[in-house]
Amino acid sequence: MFTYYFDLALRSLKRNKVLTALMVLAIAVGIGASMTTLTVMHLLSGDPLPGRSGHIYYPQVDATPAGYTKGGPLDMLDYRSAVDLWSARRADRQALIAGSDVKVSAPGSNQPPVMRPMLATTADFFPMFDVPFRYGSSWTTADDAARARVAVISASLNDRLFGGRNSVGRTLHLKDSDVRIVGVLDAWRPSPLFYDVRGGRFAQGQTAGFYGKPEDVFMPFFGALEVNAGNFWQFTCWGKVTTPGRLQNQPCVWVGLWVQLESASRAADYRAFIASYAREQKALGRFAETRVRMMHLMQWLDFNHVVPSDVKLQTWLAFAFLAICLFNTIGLLLAKFLRRGGEIGVRRALGASRRAVFAQCLVEAGVVGLVGGIGGWLLTLAGLWLVRRQPVEYADMAHLDLGMFGVTFALAIAASLLAGVLPALRASRVTPALQLKTL
């Protein structure tokens, strides 16, 4: 039966090519626009650590003076609190992070020195975030303690300095120090760059920067503070900074702490631990507030409004656009079906049930959706090509994956069936006698 309806649909669509082309075009344009923005939304609002993000937490305490902040703690930690919490080792895994730009060169390489972002972190960072290695491996916790002069570098820096060859054991010149390369990362592009997300609620929706590339150099935290002293970035300071970029004893928050807690009870224990730490510090007079906050990764991303407001606006626009295209298609389908009143009347008179007429009309709408879906898919590819040419950080990641490819056709057919319901209902209610009389 379906093949018969399919055949009928094709015949009918061929009969009025202009109307068919208009409907296909409307569906294609609507689907193209909404799938382009939906793909970008999917890319930007996805889970950067599927399967483990629920176990990753960002604990925060508040070292600012009384009345300095209104809401909860600031987005990063002061050095002492961060190191205290990290050294307590109450979590299953824990990593400190602090950012800076460092001057990088390779001895013996003829490349001029460059400034590259460096992440000062601790050994747990790599296993906790499932970071892939191409050569070598992470450093050890012993290296953290020993302030070892070792480093892990990104694939792109390895390509630039060492032509992509295995550079484990080679020396890297960072600012004025030599460090030994122990690992080279494989391609790694989390979206967003979740561990560096902070301050998003002050960014007024301009959060495209959260989707940048990971740092090019990773170094053991305490070693890095010595190697690149004077260059570390603060999140913010509540007093005057007397040694900029060397922030260990400054009134600044600039260190992040990420922890992995395998179960809900472990998380509850950790919450209690940071709360008791804050109370203890207040008793010591170092804290004015006992406020703490600990969100898991996805909560933290949400709290920071990671998806840029422009992208959300574009998505709204695209779906409003799809709605207009649907109204268009409904109108055209209605016109098409009602024009065939005579033919439908004959079929009904020959014994076709209303359901059969309804089904046949829906199949015709579905065929329009399928063809429109192909057009929509091509337009989505074109749309994503345009997105890739935009000057935004996530541009290079805008590609249609298999899932979204499927969604394109599902959405196209669903949209056209939705558009087809009303016209098909009207068509199935055609009175055979009246139509036959006018034939």
Add this chain to the structure above:
Amino acid sequence: MDILPILSTLRRHKLTAGLLVMQIALTCAIVCNAVFLIGQRLQRMDLPSGVAEHELLQIQVADVVKSGNPYARVQEDLALLRQVPGVQSVAFSNQVPFGGSSSNGNVLLDPNQPQRTLNATTYFGQNLVPTMGVQMVAGRDLQDDDFVDVDTALKGLKTGDTKSLPHVTLITRDMAERLWPGQNPLGRLIYLTPTVGLRVVGVMASLVRPNAYDANTAQYTMVIPLRMGADRGMSYVIRARPQDRASVLAAALAALRKADPQRIVTTQRSFDEVRRHFFRDDRAMAGILVGVIAALLVVTALGIVGLASFWVAQRRRTIGVRRALGATRSDVLHYFQTENFLLATIGIGLGMVLAYGINLFLMQHYELPRLPAIYFPVGAVALWLIGQVAVLGPALRAAAVPPVVATRAG
């Protein structure tokens, strides 16, 4: 033109007419809001900087070799740059207008107040006002004896020796007006911390923040007399005639590289590029919105063409009868044009209400202002025009229907 017969015909095609009206309404609502959004973006991209943008160049240097006195190194570089042919003036600054990253301070009017009065950006560096072409509206520019070395000031902060801190500042007119509305700001004190008081000695017409995301606070700017040594992230700001800029930039870079081949230049651009880069998202968004409006109008026009063609085909016989009874071609043409005008008008009316609703939603979620009434006629005129253009083809086809059709069966 008699519209009653049109209305009675439309009443018999409620569903199709209703769909067309809905489509016009939605399109009208979105076009109104999209045009408004474009206007907002363009307005933002026009944010004044207060500096002579077409005459300025920025060279940002990252890491200068540590040897020697960093202050002397800056003076050497400045001397070198001044000798580059075409250079009119050179300054050394911690940040540049629309440069993105900004140094900020919390401003207090009373050293003991717990909450800041406002947050202002702080420019440091000598010779900034004349080089950037900032207009002074009151008081004086900073003078050489106002300036303090950054390291001396930091030491002073540590030891509490307020003598080694800067004592004066320039502020913008907007900031003065916000701090002391309607009063003379010259000679008044503001505090960056309870111990650092700065006396306002000059008022600038305008100098924008490096991170001017919010137009309301974009002009809260101070220039503080701090002399900086060669350090990371600082910029040389060079002024030259607009037509000389390309050659001056190349020559300046060559001079800097020659003086120290180890130096890393992280940014080298004209201020036109600085502005273009800062507003790139807004430009992209405005482009997307223009595309959306165009696509929407095309889709709606095609929908009108489709439905109008259908109606013409459906009413072929009726048209023939009317023609046989004496209606002229132009009567038939006008009939379809008026019908479209009516539908468009109903759609536009609904669309206005919808546009207002969408604007309320955007105001809630995107901190947009209320849609000014001026944007409503924009959508209305656009849709009336589109409707008339779209219906013209089918209406002409209808007008071409010969009266003889009336005599045929079927």
